[in-house]
Amino acid sequence: MPLEDKIIMHYYDGTKIQLADRVKLGNSKGIVVALIGEGLYESEYLLKDWSYLKHGLLIYFDKYGLIYYVNIEQDISFIERGLSA
Numbered sequence: 705m706p707l708e709d710k711i712i713m714h715y716y717d718g719t720k721i722q723l724a725d726r727v728k729l730g731n732s733k734g735i736v737v738a739l740i741g742e743g744l745y746e747s748e749y750l751l752k753d754w755s756y757l758k759h760g761l762l763i764y765f766d767k768y769g770l771i772y773y774v775n776i777e778q779d780i781s782f783i784e785r786g787l788s789a
Contacts, residue, residue, distance in 0.1 A: 711741030711759045724786035732767035
């Protein structure tokens with residue numbers, strides 16, 4: 705994906721969202737597993753399965769499972785950077 709076509713996403717506080725970030729939604733912890741607009745995916749989430757969405761991100765929450773967001777929501781809190789698989 706050419707650099708000019710990438711859609712860079714940010715948390716509400718302006719921090720850039722990165723693959724493997726640890727986040728929180730209510731009392732559920734989550735991990736950013738795909739940044740679709742940037743073409744970045746954790747190893748168990750394949751580009752071919754999600755790229756049709758064109759933009760957005762996937763977060764896996766321990767309580768809610770996998771959730772797709774077109775845009776980051778204000779109630780998702782950044783906790784810390786994680787290590788990408």
